[in-house]
Amino acid sequence: MTAWMEAALAAGWRPGEPDPALRESYLYDRTVIAEIQRAAREGIYDIRGFGAKRKLPHFDDLLFLGASMSRYPLEGYRERCDTTVTLGARFAKRPLELKIPVTIAGMSFGALSGPAKEALGRGASEVGTCTTTGDGGMTPEERGHSTQLVYQLLPSRYGMNPDDLRKADAIEVVVGQGAKPGGGGMLLGHKISDRVAKMRDLPKGIDQRSACRHPDWTGPDDLEIKIGELREITDWQKPIFVKVGAARPYYDVQLAVKAGADVVVVDGMQGGTAATQDVFIEHVGIPTLAAVRQAVDALQELDMHRTVQLVVSGGIRTGADVAKALALGADAVSIGVAAMIALGDNAPEHEQGYRKLGSAAGFYDDWQAGRDPAGISTQEPELAALFDPIAGGHRLANYLRVLTLECQTLARANGKSHVHNLDADDLVALTIEAAAMARVPLAGTDWIPGPGAF
Amino acid sequence: MSVAERETVDLATTPLRELNQRLHDLAGDAHGPRRWRITNPNGTHAVACGLDAELEVEIDGHVGYYCAGMNKTAIVRVHGNAGPGVAENMMSGRVEIDGDASQYAGATAHGGLLVVHGNTSSRCGISMKGVDICVRGDIGHLSAFMAQTGRLLVCGDAGEALGDSMYEARIYVRGEVAGLGADCIEKEMRPKHLADVAELIEQAGFDGVRPEEFRRYGSARQLYTFKIDNAGAY
Amino acid sequence: MCGIVGLFAKSPEIERDLGRHVAAMLGQMSDRGPDSAGVAIYREPVAAGFSKLVLQHPDLAHDWESLAADLGRMFGGEPSLERRGNHAVLVVAAEAAETEPFVRAHHPEVRVMSAGSVIEIYKETGRPEAFIEQFALAELSGTHALGHTRMATESKVTTEGSHPFSTGLDLCLVHNGSLSNHGPLRRLLQRRGIEFQSLNDTEVAAGYLTWRMREGADLRTAMEGCLEDLDGFYTFAVGSAEGFAVLRDPIACKPAVMAENDDWVAMASEYRAIAVLPGASTARSWEPSPATVYAWERERVA
Numbered sequence: 001m002t003a004w005m006e007a008a009l010a011a012g013w014r015p016g017e018p019d020p021a022l023r024e025s026y027l028y029d030r031t032v033i034a035e036i037q038r039a040a041r042e043g044i045y046d047i048r049g050f051g052a053k054r055k056l057p058h059f060d061d062l063l064f065l066g067a068s069m070s071r072y073p074l075e076g077y078r079e080r081c082d083t084t085v086t087l088g089a090r091f092a093k094r095p096l097e098l099k100i101p102v103t104i105a106g107m108s109f110g111a112l113s114g115p116a117k118e119a120l121g122r123g124a125s126e127v128g129t130c131t132t133t134g135d136g137g138m139t140p141e142e143r144g145h146s147t148q149l150v151y152q153l154l155p156s157r158y159g160m161n162p163d164d165l166r167k168a169d170a171i172e173v174v175v176g177q178g179a180k181p182g183g184g185g186m187l188l189g190h191k192i193s194d195r196v197a198k199m200r201d202l203p204k205g206i207d208q209r210s211a212c213r214h215p216d217w218t219g220p221d222d223l224e225i226k227i228g229e230l231r232e233i234t235d236w237q238k239p240i241f242v243k244v245g246a247a248r249p250y251y252d253v254q255l256a257v258k259a260g261a262d263v264v265v266v267d268g269m270q271g272g273t274a275a276t277q278d279v280f281i282e283h284v285g286i287p288t289l290a291a292v293r294q295a296v297d298a299l300q301e302l303d304m305h306r307t308v309q310l311v312v313s314g315g316i317r318t319g320a321d322v323a324k325a326l327a328l329g330a331d332a333v334s335i336g337v338a339a340m341i342a343l344g345d346n347a348p349e350h351e352q353g354y355r356k357l358g359s360a361a362g363f364y365d366d367w368q369a370g371r372d373p374a375g376i377s378t379q380e381p382e383l384a385a386l387f388d389p390i391a392g393g394h395r396l397a398n399y400l401r402v403l404t405l406e407c408q409t410l411a412r413a414n415g416k417s418h419v420h421n422l423d424a425d426d427l428v429a430l431t432i433e434a435a436a437m438a439r440v441p442l443a444g445t446d447w448i449p450g451p452g453a454f
Numbered sequence: 455m456s457v458a459e460r461e462t463v464d465l466a467t468t469p470l471r472e473l474n475q476r477l478h479d480l481a482g483d484a485h486g487p488r489r490w491r492i493t494n495p496n497g498t499h500a501v502a503c504g505l506d507a508e509l510e511v512e513i514d515g516h517v518g519y520y521c522a523g524m525n526k527t528a529i530v531r532v533h534g535n536a537g538p539g540v541a542e543n544m545m546s547g548r549v550e551i552d553g554d555a556s557q558y559a560g561a562t563a564h565g566g567l568l569v570v571h572g573n574t575s576s577r578c579g580i581s582m583k584g585v586d587i588c589v590r591g592d593i594g595h596l597s598a599f600m601a602q603t604g605r606l607l608v609c610g611d612a613g614e615a616l617g618d619s620m621y622e623a624r625i626y627v628r629g630e631v632a633g634l635g636a637d638c639i640e641k642e643m644r645p646k647h648l649a650d651v652a653e654l655i656e657q658a659g660f661d662g663v664r665p666e667e668f669r670r671y672g673s674a675r676q677l678y679t680f681k682i683d684n685a686g687a688y
Numbered sequence: 689m690c691g692i693v694g695l696f697a698k699s700p701e702i703e704r705d706l707g708r709h710v711a712a713m714l715g716q717m718s719d720r721g722p723d724s725a726g727v728a729i730y731r732e733p734v735a736a737g738f739s740k741l742v743l744q745h746p747d748l749a750h751d752w753e754s755l756a757a758d759l760g761r762m763f764g765g766e767p768s769l770e771r772r773g774n775h776a777v778l779v780v781a782a783e784a785a786e787t788e789p790f791v792r793a794h795h796p797e798v799r800v801m802s803a804g805s806v807i808e809i810y811k812e813t814g815r816p817e818a819f820i821e822q823f824a825l826a827e828l829s830g831t832h833a834l835g836h837t838r839m840a841t842e843s844k845v846t847t848e849g850s851h852p853f854s855t856g857l858d859l860c861l862v863h864n865g866s867l868s869n870h871g872p873l874r875r876l877l878q879r880r881g882i883e884f885q886s887l888n889d890t891e892v893a894a895g896y897l898t899w900r901m902r903e904g905a906d907l908r909t910a911m912e913g914c915l916e917d918l919d920g921f922y923t924f925a926v927g928s929a930e931g932f933a934v935l936r937d938p939i940a941c942k943p944a945v946m947a948e949n950d951d952w953v954a955m956a957s958e959y960r961a962i963a964v965l966p967g968a969s970t971a972r973s974w975e976p977s978p979a980t981v982y983a984w985e986r987e988r989v990a
Contacts, residue, residue, distance in 0.1 A: 044680055156581070157543060157561075157562035157581060157583070160543055160562065161524070161543070161545055161564065162504055162506065162524040162526060162543070162545065163526075165524070189678075189679055201564070201583040201584060201602045201603050202602060202621060203621065203622060203678070206621075206678040206679060207678065207679050207680060209600065209619055209677060211581065211599075211600055213941070215542075215558060215561045215562055215577070215580045215581045215599075216520075216538065216539040216542045216557075216558040216561040216562070216580070217538075217539070218921065218941035218942065219689040219865070219866065219921070219941070219942065220689045220839060220841070221689035221690060221691065221720035221721065221839050221864070221957070222519075222538075222689070222720075222942075222943065224719060224720060225499050225500075225518075225519050225520070225719075225720070226519075226520070226539075228499060228500055229499065229500040229503055229519070229520040229523050229539075232470070232471070232474045232500040232503050232504060233500075233503050233504030233523065233524055234504070235474075235475060235478055236471070248842065251841060251842050254840075255689075255839070255841065258722060258723075258839055496960055496963035496964075497716075497958060497959035497960025497961075497962070497963040498960065499958075499960075515969060516959055516963065516969070516973075518958060518959055518960050519958070534969075535959070535973060537943075537945075537958065537959055538943060554973070554974070554975075556943070556945070556975060557940075557941075557943070557975075575975045576940055576978070594975075594977075595940070595978065
């Protein structure tokens with residue numbers, strides 16, 4: 001029961017259809033009104049989890065062409081459609097070999113519960129892909145349950161140490177993330193439990209303040225030297241990823257390549273977070289659809305496409321999203337929010353729990369509060385205990401299999417024996433925005449909006 | 455130990471990769487020389503980084519960025535100056551710089567001791583997580599920015615914005631502080647702090663300074679949870 | 689992002705070998721600047737009433753003789769012509785205030801790299817090692833020089849986007865960092881009559897200094913103006929006929945190292961570029977403080 005509802009009920013309103021004679025404002029609708037009044041009450045910006053909730057041009061605005069008289073499909077099952085991906089062959093002695101082109105994005109222990117991290121490791125390992133640590137360091141459980149683990153180097157450096165660096169299968173230098181390009185990690189006091197506090201060297205129960213820049217380098221020229229150090233410490237064994245939030249992906253990808261990255265990860269503005277300001281989530285960064293195109297252009301111009309791999313994240317939900325990202329030139333995609341949902345976040349069975357928090361299944365985004373009835377985005381032991389990591393791991397593995405099968409289905413329908421052979425020529429767009437952002441023609445035409453195209 | 459008993463590597467003729475690999479191969483119970491001398495570093499980056507054995511490494515000359523980065527248990531001494539990020543993320547051991555150190559000295563380090571006999575430039579001890587840092591000279595601006603735990607001892611002066619947004623680290627300064635950062639205040643020196651300083655001075659091997667000459671700085675703890683009145687500090 | 693180097697000779701030996709030393713310094717900076725390289729070297733001052741122009745054309749076989757003849761017809765005398773890579777150094781019997789606009793107006797096919805009485809700017813895309821060879825940098829002597837290796841951040845890798853940027857007669861600027869308000873500042877400067885050849889943020893800083901000095905500020909005041917009017921991260925090195933100056937922004941994240949001994953004063957983004965100089969290991973070295981202009985001028989050192 002929200003404060004709004006209580007006050008309205010007391011004043012005589014009853015739930016149901018609003019009176020049609022009432023006209024809601026587009027600019028100041030009930031959601032905006034509630035937010036303005038919340039701000040007036042609390043005096044602080046709204047902090048929440050999840051990703052951008054507003055409608056944006058996305059992969060749904062693209063369609064595959066499929067097979068026809070001129071292009072022939074592959075038979076399912078017998079005629080192979082490969083899904084393997086190698087990440088990091090540019091410099092590393094031991095690149096990552098993945099069985100599917102979908103990885104699990106960085107999410108911290110602290111933002112997520114221990115059992116949730118364990119489930120991610122189990123599920124990813126079951127289908128032969130990797131997980132990624134987050135802003136808090138590597139837990140023994142995650143290293144134990146993930147056959148392939150990417151270790152993040154973030155501005156905060158919480159928990160960073162050379163032993164974990166050497167135990168990792170790859171290292172990801174995080175410059176930013178799609179939900180908040182330019183913002184640092186955030187974890188509120190309620191989730192800074194004893195264990196989290198110890199891992200992060202923070203006092204228990206305080207609100208973690210975040211650095212938004214790395215402490216010991218600024219700029220791609222100094223990043224190059226930093227990457228050199230990481231390679232020296234790990235004897236050049238492990239691939240080095242560089243992750244950016246989608247701001248200027250054309251320049252950022254070129255700079256990451258020049259700084260020596262083996263893999264670049266581009267996280268579109270729809271990318272999720274466990275906690276950050278709503279204004280940051282909704283109003284900064286460019287959509288994933290636009291980011292992929294720019295990133296691939298950058299790699300092709302440097303003649304580095306497929307030599308430096310591109311991983312794309314931010315709103316990947318279905319095998320269609322996976323296939324379209326690959327068709328635009330990505331080598332793999334990464335999932336965060338979708339992985340949490342596969343584990344059980346926002347599932348209808350937790351409806352009662354969400355209602356008690358003033359939310360509802362399908363709407364719950366207060367991941368920063370750490371009271372998740374699903375036991376996923378919480379540090380409270382009783383809640384975390386409700387989450388079964390083995391069952392959760394199976395659910396994730398199932399979901400990853402479906403993403404892969406769906407991607408293969410689309411690839412076969414376009415005559416491809418490897419999902420990497422999907423190509424932008426196999427795509428058409430449904431809207432002008434999507435056509436311009438992805439540089440794909442409007443369906444039924446050969447028109448791509450852009451400079452000089454009008 | 456005489457000079458002859460040190461394994462000597464000349465970086466003018468030996469690739470850095472070869473040097474670091476030989477040092478890394480000594481991790482754990484591996485057999486090999488414990489004492490090393492590195493000559494002609496000439497500003498090379500990442501010299502003796504990622505050490506994980508009880509080695510003693512002497513470096514004759516100036517090093518570039520990230521010397522002794524992520525050091526564990528080793529003792530590294532630079533007879534010269536160090537570039538940015540010396541001993542960054544050190545876990546244990548001792549890193550000693552005879553000359554000056556550049557920015558980010560001891561950044562995010564978790565343990566061990568970093569001694570600088572000269573001055574450091576900006577952001578000394580940024581985000582420190584348990585290391586002890588002792589500087590005989592001055593430190594630059596924004597030092598101990600977001601410093602979490604550990605101790606920073608400065609015999610000279612400190613630049614602007616000292617200890618901005620810091621958590622529970624302890625800062626001791628003997629000279630002038632140009633300015634304090636957000637939420638950093640001067641605190642009382644009690645017997646346990648004097649003992650702290652005495653211990654640090656002794657570990658660092660500094661002459662001519664006494665604990666009574668130092669003042670203590672730390673977090674006012676007003677930014678630990680958000681309060682509307684502090685909105686201006688954000 | 690980039691690497692910058694600066695060298696100011698205090699002894700005749702360093703002057704004689706200036707180009708060789710700057711080449712060695714630039715070579716150390718190629719990792720952090722692989723896209724293009726450039727040098728501004730101050731040497732062989734022309735006589736009073738003369739000016740020195742350095743021009744560029746992409747074609748190595750360009751007919752510079754005709755251009756030189758054209759300048760001779762306009763200004764009298766026989767302009768001297770020296771080719772260096774795809775650049776040409778011309779000494780003309782008139783002030784730069786006349787010769788430079790003449791070339792811009794009558795020879796738009798060439799680029800003006802520098803103009804003045806003593807400065808020579810050479811810059812080109814490609815790896816620094818190739819640049820050093822192309823321009824035979826090692827054979828040049830001079831009193832002081834600034835060099836730059838570029839890693840392009842938000843603009844294209846082109847010749848006109850390379851540093852050093854010429855901000856005015858005998859003036860140049862090199863930059864390591866990234867400005868965040870260069871768009872609005874460029875438009876403001878354009879309205880004040882400053883012209884730009886690229887969308888490069890550094891060119892805006894160079895234009896800003898030109899504008900301030902055109903309006904009467906001296907170099908030091910103009911550089912201090914940067915602290916107010918430019919937003920972003922920067923280490924700047926500015927060259928003038930007399931010497932050079934260094935400035936870091938107040939946040940001072942981009943690196944800068946300086947060193948000095950009896951024979952030279954040097955500046956670089958990384959110490960290893962200074963380490964190649966004779967006597968570097970015993971030179972006094974320090975880091976410039978943020979928001980402070982450091983300047984060295986030839987009048988001060990005998």
